[in-house]
Amino acid sequence: MIRFENVSIAYDRKSSPALDDVSLDVQRGEFVFLVGSSGSGKSTLLSLILREKRTPHGQIYVAGQNVATVPSWRVPKFRRGIGVVFQDFRLIQTKTVSANVAYAMQVLGKSRAAIRAEVPRVLELVGLEGKGHRKPHELSGGEQQRVAIARAIVNQPGILLADEPTGNLDPTTSAGIMEILDKINQNGTTVVMATHDDDIVNSMRKRVIELRGGKVVRDEAKALYTSMIPVVQAGEGSAVGSSIKHDAEPQTRRQRAVSAAAASDAAAAAETMPPRLERKRGVGPADAVPGAETIDGLKNTNEDQK
Numbered sequence: 267m268i269r270f271e272n273v274s275i276a277y278d279r280k281s282s283p284a285l286d287d288v289s290l291d292v293q294r295g296e297f298v299f300l301v302g303s304s305g306s307g308k309s310t311l312l313s314l315i316l317r318e319k320r321t322p323h324g325q326i327y328v329a330g331q332n333v334a335t336v337p338s339w340r341v342p343k344f345r346r347g348i349g350v351v352f353q354d355f356r357l358i359q360t361k362t363v364s365a366n367v368a369y370a371m372q373v374l375g376k377s378r379a380a381i382r383a384e385v386p387r388v389l390e391l392v393g394l395e396g397k398g399h400r401k402p403h404e405l406s407g408g409e410q411q412r413v414a415i416a417r418a419i420v421n422q423p424g425i426l427l428a429d430e431p432t433g434n435l436d437p438t439t440s441a442g443i444m445e446i447l448d449k450i451n452q453n454g455t456t457v458v459m460a461t462h463d464d465d466i467v468n469s470m471r472k473r474v475i476e477l478r479g480g481k482v483v484r485d486e487a488k489a490l491y492t493s494m495i496p497v498v499q500a501g502e503g504s505a506v507g508s509s510i511k512h513d514a515e516p517q518t519r520r521q522r523a524v525s526a527a528a529a530s531d532a533a534a535a536a537e538t539m540p541p542r543l544e545r546k547r548g549v550g551p552a553d554a555v556p557g558a559e560t561i562d563g564l565k566n567t568n569e570d571q572k
């Protein structure tokens with residue numbers, strides 16, 4: 267469905283390539299996570315699939331077409347086969363939920379009857395039945411992302427690209443969005459999702475393609491992901507949270523949140539306790555993390571990877 271053959275692209279001559287000799291093959295109906303730290307090339311890869319950029323090196327095939335050979339005037343039609351969802355929703359604020367979704371059909375010249383039938387069906391699919399009359403600002407972030415997904419799939423694209431679709435959402439809301447993306451995938455749509463969120467990747471267990479410095483460094487089925495963000499611990503350095511433990515094991519986003527909360531609790535406790543008690547209870551760098559049990563429990567997730 268999507269094939270990259272030795273694709274390289276640089277934004278300018280001086281900087282290193284945003285993608286460097288990338289080859290990959292995504293089959294029809296697959297769900298693929300594209301992971302990697304900021305600047306590793308995820309958005310660039312998605313934009314090449316959409317033919318927003320042209321690659322000077324290598325070939326890209328989307329649904330059997332060599333993207334480079336699609337003439338400019340046919341690019342809009344080519345893109346109709348690809349739905350796109352972004353982190354910031356990109357809804358038309360002056361239009362209702364239904365009108366936002368309907369608009370995607372109107373620009374393709376779909377009949378009123380088709381629009382009237384299809385929009386409520388898609389809104390129901392994403393769990394927004396009864397909310398079609400609302401404006402985007404009357405919705406939560408998660409609901410706005412559901413509208414964006416409804417708009418992206420209403421013309422039944424073969425491919426759905428999602429660039430950090432949960433980046434602005436809390437974990438519970440994100441889980442709801444992932445359920446919808448999973449359902450869309452089970453209905454036959456190929457999904458490629460760029461994300462930093464290791465918790466989501468680890469709960470879904472789908473194929474993971476990892477980029478680093480524009481290169482594919484890992485391509486694994488049903489894989490896990492641990493983003494390499496160092497652990498911040500209480501009691502190290504002059505102010506809590508200011509020191510970074512460089513040799514620490516990488517943690518998932520949720521583990522980091524637990525660590526940060528624990529660190530802040532420990533700091534509050536240290537501030538309010540008289541020094542004598544502080545020593546007696548041993549609040550200090552070594553045992554300043556009351557949530558350590560939880561953290562150790564979660565650590566198993568990382569160890570599964572090995």
Ligand SMILES: Nc1ncnc2c1ncn2[C@@H]1O[C@H](COP(=O)(O)OP(=O)(O)OP(=O)(O)O)[C@@H](O)[C@H]1O
Nearest residue numbers: 277278283284302303304305306307308309310311
């Ligand atoms: N318009 C641009 N002009 C110049 N360099 C760019 C441009 N867009 C991206 N880059 C560079 O290309 C590289 C890849 O960027 P890209 O946005 O694809 O990474 P990413 O993995 O999507 O990052 P993030 O997770 O932060 O969105 C980075 O070094 C970035 O600085």
